[in-house]
Amino acid sequence: MIDIGVNLTEEQFQGKELAVLQRAKEAAIQKMILTGSSVGGSKRSLEMAKRHPGILYSTAGVHPHDAKSYTEQSTKDLKQLLAQPEVIAIGECGLDFDRNYSEPADQYYAFEAQLQIAEEIDLPIFLHERAAHKEFLQVMKQHERLIEKSVVHCFTGDKEQLKAYLDAGFYIGVTGWVCDMKRGMDLREALAYMPLNRLMIETDAPYLLPKNLKPKPKSRINEPMYLPHIGREIAALMQVEEHHFFETVQKNTEKFFRL
Numbered sequence: 001m002i003d004i005g006v007n008l009t010e011e012q013f014q015g016k017e018l019a020v021l022q023r024a025k026e027a028a029i030q031k032m033i034l035t036g037s038s039v040g041g042s043k044r045s046l047e048m049a050k051r052h053p054g055i056l057y058s059t060a061g062v063h064p065h066d067a068k069s070y071t072e073q074s075t076k077d078l079k080q081l082l083a084q085p086e087v088i089a090i091g092e093c094g095l096d097f098d099r100n101y102s103e104p105a106d107q108y109y110a111f112e113a114q115l116q117i118a119e120e121i122d123l124p125i126f127l128h129e130r131a132a133h134k135e136f137l138q139v140m141k142q143h144e145r146l147i148e149k150s151v152v153h154c155f156t157g158d159k160e161q162l163k164a165y166l167d168a169g170f171y172i173g174v175t176g177w178v179c180d181m182k183r184g185m186d187l188r189e190a191l192a193y194m195p196l197n198r199l200m201i202e203t204d205a206p207y208l209l210p211k212n213l214k215p216k217p218k219s220r221i222n223e224p225m226y227l228p229h230i231g232r233e234i235a236a237l238m239q240v241e242e243h244h245f246f247e248t249v250q251k252n253t254e255k256f257f258r259l
């Protein structure tokens, strides 16, 4: 199994990285992609990936929350990171109008700048969208040829939004959001329409601990070792046999990220 979204440089994991990786290995997680969400964070993720070759990979990008920090220098720094073999995708980047930690104008600027990098460098794109579906789709449609190498990570929308993304040609990343019987209901319903060949799975650890884990871990910290639990939940909703589910999702992921 491959976890396409892990934030292993977050402080919740500090000093515990090796134990987290050991538990992931025991849960049959072979590879993990560390999400870069700022220039500094992308550098730290790369350093960590370098220490675990063949197991950890990373992305390099600036999250919409951090868009206000984006400058011309950020583009130069990201390009340098993207030249490293361990860095296998551009992002995360996108739009997040849920809390607007950065002004929308800054978000558009940073997003567009990173899509410009993607136009120049042939790597897959790891995208983030929250409460910005229409605007996000509008931006991406200006970069039509990038869409087939783009994954909308941590998709949490409803079936209309899912259909719009699939029709456009995106891959979809699903997290343990799907295990939440309250706020995850739209997503659970949407997954009935999800084609298996466009799906990838992720924990987004340490965030989004699956709500229906039994027993509930005391730490409340999500970890890659819970990826099989998330996968089984999605497989059941899609009515796909588990072995076939995990095998196909893995193939999608290897092909998409060129692993």
Ligand SMILES: [Zn+2]
Residues within 6 Å of the ligand: 092, 127, 128, 129, 153, 154
């Ligand atoms: Zn994200």
